[in-house]
Amino acid sequence: MSSSTSVPPSSQVTASQGIETPSGHEPDARGHFGRYGGRWVPEALVAALEELETAYEKARHDPEFLAELDRLHRDYTGRPSPLTDVPKLSQHAGGARILLKREDLNHTGSHKINNVLGQALLTKRMGKKRVIAETGAGQHGVATATACALLDLECVVYMGEVDTRRQALNVARMRLLGATVIPVKTGSRTLKDAINEALRDWVTNVDSTHYLLGTVAGPHPFPQMVRDFHRVIGLEARAQVRERTGRLPTAVAACVGGGSNAIGIFHAFIDDPGVRLVGFEPGGDGVATGRHGATLSEGSPGALHGAFSYLLQDEDGQTAESYSISAGLDYPGVGPEHALLKDLGRAEYQPVTDAEAMDAFSLLCRTEGIIPAIESAHAVAGALRLGKELGPDAVILVNLSGRGDKDVDTAAKWFGMIGQDESAEAADGTAIAEGELATPTVGAEGERATPTVGAEGELATPTVGAEGATQQRAGSFAHPGSQTEGIQA
Amino acid sequence: MSERASDPSARSVADVFASCRAEGRGALVGYLPAGYPTVDEAVELLTAMAEGGCDLLEVGVPYSDPVMDGPTIQAAADTALRNGFRLRDVFSTVERVTAAGGNCVVMTYFNPVLRYGVDRFAADLAAAGGLGVITPDLIPDEADEWFAASDKYGLSRTFLVSPSSTDERIASTTAAASGFVYATSIMGVTGARDSVNSAAAEIVRRTRPHTSLPIGVGLGVRNGDQAAEIAGFADGVIVGSAFVSAAERGGPSAVRALAQELAAGVARAGLPQPA
Ligand SMILES: Cc1ncc(COP(=O)(O)O)c(C=O)c1O
Numbered sequence: 001m002s003s004s005t006s007v008p009p010s011s012q013v014t015a016s017q018g019i020e021t022p023s024g025h026e027p028d029a030r031g032h033f034g035r036y037g038g039r040w041v042p043e044a045l046v047a048a049l050e051e052l053e054t055a056y057e058k059a060r061h062d063p064e065f066l067a068e069l070d071r072l073h074r075d076y077t078g079r080p081s082p083l084t085d086v087p088k089l090s091q092h093a094g095g096a097r098i099l100l101k102r103e104d105l106n107h108t109g110s111h112k113i114n115n116v117l118g119q120a121l122l123t124k125r126m127g128k129k130r131v132i133a134e135t136g137a138g139q140h141g142v143a144t145a146t147a148c149a150l151l152d153l154e155c156v157v158y159m160g161e162v163d164t165r166r167q168a169l170n171v172a173r174m175r176l177l178g179a180t181v182i183p184v185k186t187g188s189r190t191l192k193d194a195i196n197e198a199l200r201d202w203v204t205n206v207d208s209t210h211y212l213l214g215t216v217a218g219p220h221p222f223p224q225m226v227r228d229f230h231r232v233i234g235l236e237a238r239a240q241v242r243e244r245t246g247r248l249p250t251a252v253a254a255c256v257g258g259g260s261n262a263i264g265i266f267h268a269f270i271d272d273p274g275v276r277l278v279g280f281e282p283g284g285d286g287v288a289t290g291r292h293g294a295t296l297s298e299g300s301p302g303a304l305h306g307a308f309s310y311l312l313q314d315e316d317g318q319t320a321e322s323y324s325i326s327a328g329l330d331y332p333g334v335g336p337e338h339a340l341l342k343d344l345g346r347a348e349y350q351p352v353t354d355a356e357a358m359d360a361f362s363l364l365c366r367t368e369g370i371i372p373a374i375e376s377a378h379a380v381a382g383a384l385r386l387g388k389e390l391g392p393d394a395v396i397l398v399n400l401s402g403r404g405d406k407d408v409d410t411a412a413k414w415f416g417m418i419g420q421d422e423s424a425e426a427a428d429g430t431a432i433a434e435g436e437l438a439t440p441t442v443g444a445e446g447e448r449a450t451p452t453v454g455a456e457g458e459l460a461t462p463t464v465g466a467e468g469a470t471q472q473r474a475g476s477f478a479h480p481g482s483q484t485e486g487i488q489a
Numbered sequence: 490m491s492e493r494a495s496d497p498s499a500r501s502v503a504d505v506f507a508s509c510r511a512e513g514r515g516a517l518v519g520y521l522p523a524g525y526p527t528v529d530e531a532v533e534l535l536t537a538m539a540e541g542g543c544d545l546l547e548v549g550v551p552y553s554d555p556v557m558d559g560p561t562i563q564a565a566a567d568t569a570l571r572n573g574f575r576l577r578d579v580f581s582t583v584e585r586v587t588a589a590g591g592n593c594v595v596m597t598y599f600n601p602v603l604r605y606g607v608d609r610f611a612a613d614l615a616a617a618g619g620l621g622v623i624t625p626d627l628i629p630d631e632a633d634e635w636f637a638a639s640d641k642y643g644l645s646r647t648f649l650v651s652p653s654s655t656d657e658r659i660a661s662t663t664a665a666a667s668g669f670v671y672a673t674s675i676m677g678v679t680g681a682r683d684s685v686n687s688a689a690a691e692i693v694r695r696t697r698p699h700t701s702l703p704i705g706v707g708l709g710v711r712n713g714d715q716a717a718e719i720a721g722f723a724d725g726v727i728v729g730s731a732f733v734s735a736a737e738r739g740g741p742s743a744v745r746a747l748a749q750e751l752a753a754g755v756a757r758a759g760l761p762q763p764a
Pocket of ligand 1: 110111136137138139140214215216255256257258259260261262327328329373375376401402403
């Protein structure tokens, strides 16, 4: 029943199908996807990785485990997540039909819960009582803290200090849920360093502790196991798109940080050669500036955080610092299966700048009433670009991986609604009310790395803004996107 | 000026351990990152460590993401990188320290080696007089290229075993190693600790039956008494963070004094007793 000819209706797709049934694209016995993946780790961790691999292999064929996970996904996560047609947004994509896979509507607000519930149940089965996790945007940390509360596990989350500031809401959520959040003050103080710190903790406490890694990176079995927990996204979406449109999508778009939401949605389409798979990486200020996190587009092969894959590095193999407005994408590594898909040409990866992502962010807010995570806004920007390229007959499936509550401060600052040292919650409302997200000219003519918005091209929607179309563009929005810090209206 | 300079004629790691054994004692192995705090100062420090009694020097490669290291060595690596350390400096460091009488192996996370080219790295290290490489985040499972290069240039391959290693892994890891085996005494990252953990003797006891290579024990050693305790059951005592702290405190004279204290501890213990 997993063959592409007889597809179950979307209402019958469950997470366990993606776990139990091999995808046909498995790594070798040592976890290699082509030359990528494997275990580039200290020996001290090997026993724990072997234990995890064994536990996973057992659980994935255990009806009790699968039923429990499916039950949680149905009653707790809220799966299946809907597929939403966004016709007004589509007008900005050359008329191509855009469909959003709404992972933002999952409990805790992103796709991350798919993986977290799976690993948290495994943690229980391994008899471990303590869970550690890294987090960038805080979505993985929140999902982990949530599952730990639900399943009575101790939870410690490592988060770069920079990210604790830009995602303060999620720090508060994790603490409300009973987790300990440890700000990491080494290196670039972002996701990369949070992973380093989590690995150090794990090396020290491996007997009692499970490292609940939040993406498809890291040593085997994480890239495979985390992918399998996320395959439900694509399995559902594939059935939903067919039901809705009577066909397969022309292209599938997802943002790529470590690559979990992207691999989760891509996987169901790998064997559909007519479906283009496009991952959108954080282009930051534009790849030409060097300030970006476009690992697959700009990086080179090497070993980082336990896997051989692409990474951003200098001539000496020192990891380069990444940059993105999006904390969840601000990472110089990427999962090994994406490295293989890139080399094979089965998926392609393109950078999307901060400015393009924020244009798409505002557009989705104002046209469809959906505030996306800034991570996911990269995928939306990518879909707009693809739509213009593919034309009005195209159907573009976008993984809307998360919701944007956590990002209101960053967005309000970007759009000049509040000052750099203000917070959206603290604002008295006046500034916010007057802010005008003038509708961006989201990438008129394929100028992918253009940091400036509103430069060229048709100002697609004249009617933006809740308060009427003719409103003055108060804090007009045409600031150069390259000044990500210190722009002030 | 050295009381007990390491054997300058040693041309392999095996020779170093053998000549210590011939003196009725274990080997003292001292770690310091190259380039810390600068390339020239690190050469001086490493030379002082050899003069003070380190039989083997582990020349560390500062790396941006040292997941096996605690705060002391992380900070030292950061300092070295900030002060402009480049990977090629590790070769000149080895060359100069070797010329001054030290026996050097390099301790490095593997990505810098991958980036430089595994074969090229081995060639340049051997040419500089280096005797081998310790690879804290490379396990034999991923080491095919390194096997070929280390064989080709006659470098020793030190892999790590850990208290969490299964007997099967200890067997396969030691079988893949040459020179000496590095046993981590505790579960954890580098950093000086107050007491020697009982796991240290246990991991050596578990490793012995699988290999005739010398076994060095590291992680957490900082004084002569601890060194003596470990030398009672291991063939080598490995000290890292304590040297970095000494360098920070008092430069070459402090690391020399620490090496002397540790060497006295190692000598006092005599040859290791079967655990
Ligand atoms: C909403 C959302 N999307 C995407 C990502 C990026 O992760 P990945 O590439 O693993 O999906 C994150 C990570 O924090 C996220 O929170």
